[in-house]
Amino acid sequence: MKKKSDVRKEVLTRLSELSAQVTLKEQKEFDVLAQLSAMPEWQNAKVIGTILPMTKEFDTYKIIKQAEKENKRIVVPKTKPERGMDFVTYKIGDALEKTSFGVKEPVVTDIALKSEIDLLIVPGVGFRSDGYRVGFGGGYYDRFLSDFPNKTCSVVFQEQLAEDWEPGEYDLPVSQLIIDQLSQEA
Numbered sequence: 001m002k003k004k005s006d007v008r009k010e011v012l013t014r015l016s017e018l019s020a021q022v023t024l025k026e027q028k029e030f031d032v033l034a035q036l037s038a039m040p041e042w043q044n045a046k047v048i049g050t051i052l053p054m055t056k057e058f059d060t061y062k063i064i065k066q067a068e069k070e071n072k073r074i075v076v077p078k079t080k081p082e083r084g085m086d087f088v089t090y091k092i093g094d095a096l097e098k099t100s101f102g103v104k105e106p107v108v109t110d111i112a113l114k115s116e117i118d119l120l121i122v123p124g125v126g127f128r129s130d131g132y133r134v135g136f137g138g139g140y141y142d143r144f145l146s147d148f149p150n151k152t153c154s155v156v157f158q159e160q161l162a163e164d165w166e167p168g169e170y171d172l173p174v175s176q177l178i179i180d181q182l183s184q185e186a
């Protein structure tokens, strides 16, 4: 059994390697996007929660562009003191500011109610196949998910799968993982 901190380190190394393979990473992202946008929960969603990505993360701009094409409202996190987050409307081109952690957040804050977010795409570093996740260690999503009423999923590279660790008392699984189907040799 591994510690969550070791899983985080191990997966971040694999994500660095994947980020260097720009074309492979993009192919994986388009593969996952195709699976995601075929889901009934995506098709029925009016409001979708996602993130603004850092370099090693899944390029969620692909997801945001697809959602805009389908006239869906996109909301992304705006962090607050005490490890809280609001989800605020984001459209491509909106003004952003960088937090001390290095994540971009919208300047303007048009906050969505939790119950308005039909589908929340939860970020993470490592994932067990049953949906338990290791994040960057902020605990933001574990807090947010504790009373989130709607569908959750995560978009995941095969490189992020890590089974050999035990979730902690606050950890909550996402209800569905969407994993790239590209073979490692592709």
Ligand SMILES: Nc1nc2c(c(=O)[nH]1)N(C=O)[C@@H](CNc1ccc(C(=O)N[C@@H](CCC(=O)O)C(=O)O)cc1)CN2
Pocket (backbone or CB within 6 Å): 051, 052, 053, 054, 057, 077, 079, 085, 100, 101, 103, 123, 124, 135, 136, 137, 138, 139, 140, 141
């Ligand atoms: N792209 C993206 N946005 C996201 C997340 C994410 O995983 N990915 N988050 C997913 O949760 C939230 C931000 N996550 C964070 C996780 C950890 C720390 C953190 O450890 N902060 C340190 C200080 C770091 C610094 O300022 O350099 C600390 O608070 O001690 C901050 C934010 C919201 N936005």
Ligand SMILES: Nc1ncnc2c1ncn2[C@@H]1O[C@H](COP(=O)(O)OP(=O)(O)OP(=O)(O)O)[C@@H](O)[C@H]1O
Pocket (backbone or CB within 6 Å): 004, 123, 124, 133, 134, 135, 136, 137, 138, 139, 140, 141, 142, 143, 146, 168, 170, 171
């Ligand atoms: N619902 C909660 N209430 C109080 N503390 C919490 C809650 N959820 C998580 N925490 C605390 O937050 C800290 C970070 O949690 P953890 O290591 O699980 O973060 P993570 O899953 O990697 O990050 P994130 O959820 O932001 O992606 C831990 O100390 C944990 O005890």
